Amino acid sequence: MEKTWQIGYRVKGESGEARQTEIIRTLLKHRGITSAPQKQAFFQPMHPQKISLKDVGIGVAEVRKAAKRLKQAIADQELIIVYGDYDADGITATAILWETLHDLGGKVFPFIPHREEHGYGLKQEGVDSIIEKYGKPDLIVTVDNGIVAFSGAQYCRDHKIDLIISDHHQVKQEARSNPALTESRRGREKQEVRKRKPVYPEALAIVHTDQLAGAGVSWFLAREVAAALKQPMVPNDKLELAAIGTVADMVPLLKTNRSLAKFGLEQLKHTKRPGLIALFTEAQVQPVQVTTYHINFVIAPRLNAMGRLEHALDSLRLLCTRDEQRAIKLSVEIGATNRERQDLTFSALRHAENLVVSQGVADKRLLFIAHESYDQGVVGLVAGKLVEKYWRPTIVVSQEKIYSKGSVRSIPGVNIIELLRTFEEEFVDLGGHPMAAGFTIETEKIPQLQQRLETLAQEQIAEELLSPVLEIECQVELADIDQGLYAKLDQFEPFGMGNRLPVLAAGPVKIVEWRLVGKDERHVKLQLKAKSYKLEAVTLDAIFFNGTDPFANLDTQKPVDVAFQVDENEWNGRTGLQLMIKDVRPAA
Numbered sequence: 001m002e003k004t005w006q007i008g009y010r011v012k013g014e015s016g017e018a019r020q021t022e023i024i025r026t027l028l029k030h031r032g033i034t035s036a037p038q039k040q041a042f043f044q045p046m047h048p049q050k051i052s053l054k055d056v057g058i059g060v061a062e063v064r065k066a067a068k069r070l071k072q073a074i075a076d077q078e079l080i081i082v083y084g085d086y087d088a089d090g091i092t093a094t095a096i097l098w099e100t101l102h103d104l105g106g107k108v109f110p111f112i113p114h115r116e117e118h119g120y121g122l123k124q125e126g127v128d129s130i131i132e133k134y135g136k137p138d139l140i141v142t143v144d145n146g147i148v149a150f151s152g153a154q155y156c157r158d159h160k161i162d163l164i165i166s167d168h169h170q171v172k173q174e175a176r177s178n179p180a181l182t183e184s185r186r187g188r189e190k191q192e193v194r195k196r197k198p199v200y201p202e203a204l205a206i207v208h209t210d211q212l213a214g215a216g217v218s219w220f221l222a223r224e225v226a227a228a229l230k231q232p233m234v235p236n237d238k239l240e241l242a243a244i245g246t247v248a249d250m251v252p253l254l255k256t257n258r259s260l261a262k263f264g265l266e267q268l269k270h271t272k273r274p275g276l277i278a279l280f281t282e283a284q285v286q287p288v289q290v291t292t293y294h295i296n297f298v299i300a301p302r303l304n305a306m307g308r309l310e311h312a313l314d315s316l317r318l319l320c321t322r323d324e325q326r327a328i329k330l331s332v333e334i335g336a337t338n339r340e341r342q343d344l345t346f347s348a349l350r351h352a353e354n355l356v357v358s359q360g361v362a363d364k365r366l367l368f369i370a371h372e373s374y375d376q377g378v379v380g381l382v383a384g385k386l387v388e389k390y391w392r393p394t395i396v397v398s399q400e401k402i403y404s405k406g407s408v409r410s411i412p413g414v415n416i417i418e419l420l421r422t423f424e425e426e427f428v429d430l431g432g433h434p435m436a437a438g439f440t441i442e443t444e445k446i447p448q449l450q451q452r453l454e455t456l457a458q459e460q461i462a463e464e465l466l467s468p469v470l471e472i473e474c475q476v477e478l479a480d481i482d483q484g485l486y487a488k489l490d491q492f493e494p495f496g497m498g499n500r501l502p503v504l505a506a507g508p509v510k511i512v513e514w515r516l517v518g519k520d521e522r523h524v525k526l527q528l529k530a531k532s533y534k535l536e537a538v539t540l541d542a543i544f545f546n547g548t549d550p551f552a553n554l555d556t557q558k559p560v561d562v563a564f565q566v567d568e569n570e571w572n573g574r575t576g577l578q579l580m581i582k583d584v585r586p587a588a
Contacts, residue, residue, distance in 0.1 A: 005505065058217070078139060089214045144168070165207065243295070397441075409435070416434060524543065
């Protein structure tokens, strides 16, 4: 799909030093960083140990109540269950709190729900499984779930089980009308919405903030429990887990999340955990080279694969085991499951794309696909792929006989959880974020839900939002791209949501050479050349991965504009800069 280029700034300086200063200043400004203290906090983040609960939006009084109850449970050897979730964020959050309470002497066991047997979050089915396996617990602590678990919380009260909720998801709001579903691309014309009050499940304490991932909330809770018992910071070796969960859950890597990711990555590069070492070996990754890219595309998919197709408890076991041989065995099993997950995703995606085409995508402002052949463990991945291709909020449902599971992914400007909550009475279960959600629904209600959602989308989603935008931070020249600039860009790591690897643009440039490369000739290797403010021509290597679409109707003999990210490439022992092409178009 053709992208609209949105260029944030055009560099004007007349010397290399002035231009690089402009570029860095612009990139910082786009991240909301303008003052000297903000710059220092960005380039030299504070260690998470020094960050207060208030700084991350966690209620101090609630944490004190939680820490006091946990301290009592540890002292009295009461049975504690850490109730987690089956994605990478939930698994790492569980590992952080379970290990901490165990190391503090607690009688504590972790529980990861099974996607099909227990569903998402704190549920009666999950509590029953806990009681069956361990006996009735005295205390359940949720991590990465629970903030909308009203029936689950009631079930705990009915069984006289104390409950502490720690979570980061969107809080349920009281009944309302006129929801703010969309906004213009520049965010200027939001619909008016009435103020609403948050509604929480009844629990002994609620440790909540939407500023962190679930693993981040778990880490801060673990820190405070350790402090309450006057112990050294037990989760000091848990920052690597917090980094995995934070990056994998796609929260903005700014402020505290940046601190968790930065210090956690440093720990991850030198991890002593046999499970992580085995996982890196299975994936053929050197730990010292790990970045947020490896968390997103190597570590998290493998941890998630077990929760999608098998049971995520094995991913938790991998993270926590101290037995090297067991770690190797688990990593091999997880790697094989991940490959199976890839095959299932590919098959379901091809089928879903055919359904989208048959339904006609041009006039739709929301895609809704349901089929009995889809494994519920991959519908979220399929929805994400369809969003990338068609740039529409997308719902993919794994259809079963009585109850079906749906996964939803959105586009910027469309608050998908608010849209779904317009028809909250239709769902058995619903939760999520503005950009992603999940639900359970009675299968017989699917056609009605689809019709109502598609009608609402036509009314509420502005047409301009359905054209993908490539956000380009700076218009530069090829001559600006040198090792000095690359070194400055490198200081922006760790990259992720809210702090993407900068996308720059240059043009007009000439394509000196281009050829297909790779095993299946799916990549395009280029050499680009352009005149510059330095007056002499500059030549740089570039590559475009996974396809040739932008080049299909392009006259490569004529000047082009290129949008790109800057990277280093090592080949035959030589290291040099390389442009990672994001898009190409005829020169403006």
